[in-house]
Amino acid sequence: MTNSSSQQNNPILTFDGKRYDITNLSNETKEIVKGLQVADNQLRLYEDTLKVLAIGRQALAKQLNEKLKGVQPMQK
16 A cells, blocks of 8 residues: 555555545545554554564673673583
């Protein structure tokens, strides 16, 4: 789903390979489009958050690995 502007500056919704003039959609349909936009933005935000958490976790694992180098592990 994408929004773009046409030559007349009318907002265009591209959905499922079809283009729609947003100004011609019902208010209910416009609200659904807004909801999808919010959901897309939240997904991007959380994907970025997950990437940051993964990098942080890798850094912590590396630090733990360094700290455990001088520690004798338990016998099985």
